[in-house]
Amino acid sequence: MSKLKNYISAAAAGVMSVALAMPAAAAPVKFDFWFGLSGDLERVVQTLCKNFNDSQKDYEVSCVSQGNYDAALQNTIAAFRAGKQPAIVQVYDAGTATMMLSGAYYPAGKLMSENGYKIDWNDYFPGIARYYATSKGELLSFPFNSSTALLYWNKDSFAKIGKTAAPKTWEEAAEDMKALKGAGYDCPMAINISGNESWQLMEQFSAIHNQPIATKNNGYDGLDARLEVNKTKFVKYVTDLKSWYDQGLIKIKSKDLGQDMVQAFAAGDCQMIMTSVGDHGTVGKTQKAGMNWDVAELPVYAGTERKNSLVGGASLWVLSGKSADEYKGAAAFLNFIHDPKTALFWSTNTGYIPVTNSGFEFMKSSGFYDKAPYKGREVAIASLTASEPTQITRGIRLGNFTQIRAEFGNQMQAIFANKVSVQEGIDNLAKNGNAVLERFEATYKGKQLP
Amino acid sequence: MEKRVTFNKWSVGILFAVPQLLLIFTFFYWPAGQAIFWSLTLQQPWGGGNIWVGLDNFRSILANSDYWNSVTISIAFAAISTAISMVVALILAALTDRQLRGSKIYRVVLIWPYGIAAPASAMAFRFILAPEAGFMSIVNHYWPGFWDPGLDGNAAMASVIAAFSWKYIGYSFIFFLAAFQAIPRSLIEAAAIDGSGVLRRFRDIQFPLITPTIFFLLVINITESFQDSFGIVDIMTSGGPHNSTNLMVYKIYSDGFKGLDFSGAAAQSIILMLLIVLLTIFQFRFIEKRVHYR
Numbered sequence: 105m106s107k108l109k110n111y112i113s114a115a116a117a118g119v120m121s122v123a124l125a126m127p128a129a130a131a132p133v134k135f136d137f138w139f140g141l142s143g144d145l146e147r148v149v150q151t152l153c154k155n156f157n158d159s160q161k162d163y164e165v166s167c168v169s170q171g172n173y174d175a176a177l178q179n180t181i182a183a184f185r186a187g188k189q190p191a192i193v194q195v196y197d198a199g200t201a202t203m204m205l206s207g208a209y210y211p212a213g214k215l216m217s218e219n220g221y222k223i224d225w226n227d228y229f230p231g232i233a234r235y236y237a238t239s240k241g242e243l244l245s246f247p248f249n250s251s252t253a254l255l256y257w258n259k260d261s262f263a264k265i266g267k268t269a270a271p272k273t274w275e276e277a278a279e280d281m282k283a284l285k286g287a288g289y290d291c292p293m294a295i296n297i298s299g300n301e302s303w304q305l306m307e308q309f310s311a312i313h314n315q316p317i318a319t320k321n322n323g324y325d326g327l328d329a330r331l332e333v334n335k336t337k338f339v340k341y342v343t344d345l346k347s348w349y350d351q352g353l354i355k356i357k358s359k360d361l362g363q364d365m366v367q368a369f370a371a372g373d374c375q376m377i378m379t380s381v382g383d384h385g386t387v388g389k390t391q392k393a394g395m396n397w398d399v400a401e402l403p404v405y406a407g408t409e410r411k412n413s414l415v416g417g418a419s420l421w422v423l424s425g426k427s428a429d430e431y432k433g434a435a436a437f438l439n440f441i442h443d444p445k446t447a448l449f450w451s452t453n454t455g456y457i458p459v460t461n462s463g464f465e466f467m468k469s470s471g472f473y474d475k476a477p478y479k480g481r482e483v484a485i486a487s488l489t490a491s492e493p494t495q496i497t498r499g500i501r502l503g504n505f506t507q508i509r510a511e512f513g514n515q516m517q518a519i520f521a522n523k524v525s526v527q528e529g530i531d532n533l534a535k536n537g538n539a540v541l542e543r544f545e546a547t548y549k550g551k552q553l554p
Numbered sequence: 555m556e557k558r559v560t561f562n563k564w565s566v567g568i569l570f571a572v573p574q575l576l577l578i579f580t581f582f583y584w585p586a587g588q589a590i591f592w593s594l595t596l597q598q599p600w601g602g603g604n605i606w607v608g609l610d611n612f613r614s615i616l617a618n619s620d621y622w623n624s625v626t627i628s629i630a631f632a633a634i635s636t637a638i639s640m641v642v643a644l645i646l647a648a649l650t651d652r653q654l655r656g657s658k659i660y661r662v663v664l665i666w667p668y669g670i671a672a673p674a675s676a677m678a679f680r681f682i683l684a685p686e687a688g689f690m691s692i693v694n695h696y697w698p699g700f701w702d703p704g705l706d707g708n709a710a711m712a713s714v715i716a717a718f719s720w721k722y723i724g725y726s727f728i729f730f731l732a733a734f735q736a737i738p739r740s741l742i743e744a745a746a747i748d749g750s751g752v753l754r755r756f757r758d759i760q761f762p763l764i765t766p767t768i769f770f771l772l773v774i775n776i777t778e779s780f781q782d783s784f785g786i787v788d789i790m791t792s793g794g795p796h797n798s799t800n801l802m803v804y805k806i807y808s809d810g811f812k813g814l815d816f817s818g819a820a821a822q823s824i825i826l827m828l829l830i831v832l833l834t835i836f837q838f839r840f841i842e843k844r845v846h847y848r
Contacts, residue, residue: 178811185601202814206600298794360680360791361704362687507813517795521705536620543614543815547596549605 132164135430136190140176148453163433191434196418198505210422213243219435227460232415235499238554245419247459251382252413253308258375259396270400281353294357294365294374299513304378311414311497323501327545331534381484385455399480401487413487503544508537592820599814611821628802632779639722647730668724676789679717707798733767769845
């Protein structure tokens, strides 16, 4: 639809410019931005685009939702192979390594400096910037919608067991779950075990415990990295989750089964969940009337020195093969997104966090985090900046990571269905995941991660 | 009896065939050729390079236990769903073919399900079979944990089979009903006058006369269950839990498009194509011999 509109308005502009002998340069430069968000979030992105178009006369961005992150990447690849790619595309965290080797992008840092924008890259939270930067620190894509995982807990039910704070350790969480069960709560904690939850259960857990997911510093140091989650604290964690599930302290909630965990928490059916800060808005909008809840950092095992959690969400990649004018437009658009005022608009309407210190400070000074529906979102920043990123908490740089996440879901389901033991399941995850990594390495034989 | 139309000039025949050949070439031979090429290389998803690996992709697929799981469950899925949809459709068609009051209404009602798109029926079945909210919650209420498609692979497979068979009952029903209607009334009436009952008439007159239809539907149903189950699996289970509904056609999609392993997916689709060709040859060589064409 919007393409058709573009054609019509382009044709109209063409006719007008001939009729009135207007110089062609007066028409704004148009470029496309494809993204993966849909529903409520799509409307926010469209408003953002409209604000950009209204803010100046030289450029016009046309923003098109592709439905979801997978489709955005698939459609962009198809378009790129046909030479019809958009100027900017939103790619999720799991696609980062694949993008870096694609040779299909224009580095964000280079784009901005070449077009005369001075961006202070040090202003970005280090955990966010390093996820999208080369091992030397050059930013390749533009951080956009960023999140991290938090523990959502129901204050009302915790009050019933005499507690006013969320559990800080897993030992404490286990006691709380037993107490909640004893107080008559059927579902003390909800989890889901599909590929998507690899993010909370495996990736975030490993980061805050400073445990590696793969060798070679989680893949940053080479394509020959291989999974080693079957040798870390992650095994103990899954063993505990399984045992809590067997005792009825944890329930599995997913959309396939009728109610996903966010809905289960918002309805007051389950008392704790671990999910993205991006769901903060949804819980607030859909919660049972009068329910008191809050968010906290994910628990760690006792005696752990907590590290920063990982950034989730997506970043914006500028694709190669476009005209210099379109690149000017893309740079102007990215600069607009970088503006703290845009950050405030974006975070208010979505639940995603600001990605820069200055954006965060601007929001704090405007009193954002003191207002009722937004209170608690600053915990995400605290979690992301809990420590200076280590070699393994700066991110995960593994090829075809989507397939590895899918394998995580498969093996977790096999473990929870008692098809395999915990160790066997995680060994299978490592084995099958490594086959994916070997294939990726063979496909990009002789190439190096930037 | 053979029918053959002969043209004086063979070029006229070619001319008539050109539009169809063009379509087949564009939508079958060209992509199939591309898939064969891709299956022998490692394709970088963004283009810009591919590495010739010969039969390595096939070797690694055939050495993968997940792939063999996917083959096994695809065959089981095809056998069970084809059996269910054909037997049920046959019974329903035999019943509605009789001169019953309101049989026209039954016909319309029974044909409708085929008009519903697969994803829509999958959506409906997802609600019907949801363990905590749907119809099965009643069963779970009396027998806790009995129905758990989120963790129990057999339950998930049963849901997918139910949704798929339900759709193809309508399809098979249309053909069976047409076949029954084509049987001359006089044959059945004569048998009735001779004193044979409903079952006897079905066994000795109607069934032999509809064997061509049964054969046709067998070929179509089996082929479709290998190829058309994609939408239902995607919406109901996404191949899970623990790969228990990861049918061959769904695995091709998820490896190729979600996992960006174009070469592996191309090799799998070649194997699937060969499997269907072999199945069809087998059916025509061995089963067709039992079919009575009029």
